[in-house]
Amino acid sequence: MRLEDFDFDLPEDRIAVRPVRPRSAARLLVVAEGLRDAHVYDLPDLLQPGDRLVFNDTRVIPARLEGVRHRPTAPGARIDVTLMEPLAQGGWSALARPLKKLSPGDTVHFAAGLTARVTARHADRVDLAFDRDGAAFEAALADAGAMPLPPYIAAKRAPDAQDREDYQTIFARAPGAVAAPTAALHFDAALMDRLAARGIATTAVTLHVGAGTFLPVKVDDVTTHRMHAERGTLSEVAAAELNATRAAGGRIIPVGTTALRLLETAATPEGRFAAWEGATDIFIYPGYRFRAADALMTNFHLPRSTLMMLVSALVGRDVVLEAYAHAVAAGYRFFSYGDASLLIPQRTGPSVG
Template sequence: MQLSDFDFDLPEDRIATRPAVPRSSARLLVATGDAITDGVVTDLVDWLRPGDRLVLNDTRVIPARLTGWRERDSAQGQTRARIEITLLEPRADGSWAALVKPLKRLRDGETVVFSDGLSARMTGREDGQGLFRFNLAGPDFDAALEAAGAMPLPPYIAAKRQADARDKSDYQTVWADRTGAVAAPTASLHFDTALLDALSARGVDFTRVTLHVGAGTFLPVKVDDVTTHKMHGEWGEVTPRAADEIAATQAAGGRIIPVGTTALRLIETAARDTGAIAPWRGVTDIFIYPGFEFRVTDALMTNFHLPRSTLMMLVSALVGRDRVMRIYDHAIARGYRFFSYGDASLLIP
């Protein structure tokens, strides 16, 4: 199984830099059997059945991108350098791992000032990342980060424009609850309160799980033999209540439909040990590619993914690689918008 098997040509103008407004007005491609139907996200009410259960990732994205200044005394006087960091994950000792631009300008032990109240000292470096200890912790840190930080937009959007105030709401789900992600579960961005209410009235049920999406979700696959690729780890939890709800729906004959690949990866992780959904908590690095045996997932709502990405491999595992390529050819020909702020698909094996 080669990386080139999951490649396709995408015109540059298909990459969305802003979401549809309102959220639920985005286009929806529905693939069921050999049929492909074009619609909009609000059509989910017609495609889902009473007794179906949507699994929602309730992670909350932090405004993880910070811009500040490093000040250093030199023989020529005090010099300033602009430093940008993107927080990746907190460490057990209270420090944070972060991407740094430019890392070479910063020495271990130096402090970067982001605002009047927020600063961080770089305590070391590891695997091309900086390790930082902030001057604040707990709620004080959260409040200062909210004020000073920007949303960590994916690289393919950040290369086209700066994050702004709109992104603090656009790049967050309406049910976001548990803080910890540095990337959004983007299929979930299509839901608004009106759509959730309509689905509930239809008899569709909802279960919340948590997977804190990491920046590793954007890392490219660098091996030709995709089966040798190593996934990044992400923290997640399926609570006993969530596991019970999913199991009850399965027993009643309803379909389990994760919204997004993050929710799918988590519930399939939680079913690995016993073959059935069970409470689970920890770090998952599950890698789903063709040949994978799905134990919980009956269908998937997801956006359109990057060529040669692990997410292309995941959707190929669910509905078949050839079928995915036909779906993507159709989406490109019909002008669907791609990636995090783009349109959606409902894939039914």
């Protein structure tokens, strides 16, 4: 299985740099028995009573920081930092540019009086110890940081105040992500009311999305790729809800690949659930046997990415490439602020009506 097997041509103008409004007005490509063009607001009519949508309730933190390095023996240097994940011993692992200008012992000064000391430098990142923690750190980060837009958006424009709303789902509760679970960005209160009225249930799980989600696959043999670990939680309440849906014959439909990866990590081989907490580095590619997900709602993903491999595992690589070719030709908008797809493997039962 080669990396080139998951490639496709994408015109630059198909990359969305802002979301549509209202959120549920985004287009939705239904991939079931053939392809069907719809919109996210059609979702209540596309699903069945008894289905359960699973959302990731992680909250994106303003993880992008601009600062100045301070070192007694050298002039200050501008440093861009993207927080990746908290370290077990305290502090944060972070991407930094330019990495070569940082060494252990350096101090980086950010806005709002926030400072960090470099405690270690690795091949691709640094470890930072900040001058405060807890609520004081969160408050300073809110003042000093910016939303960590994906590189393909950040290359076209700088993050701004509107992104603090646009790049956060309505389910966001648990701070810790440095990337949004973007499929859930399409949901608003009105759509949630219509889903509930249709008899479609919802469950929340948590997976704190890390900056590693944007790192490219660098190996030709994709089976040798290693994922970055991400922290997650499945509560007892969520497990009971999922088991009840499974027992009643309903479908479990994650909204986004992050929710799917958490469910697939926590599920037993028989598709049962219990409370779970920990880190997952699960890598899903064709040949994987799904235990938890009966379908998936997700955005359109980057060529040659692990997420292209995941959706190919669910519905088949040829089906995915056909769907993506249709989406490009039909003017769908791609990536984090783009449109969505509803992927229903034919082995899961009735097709979308």
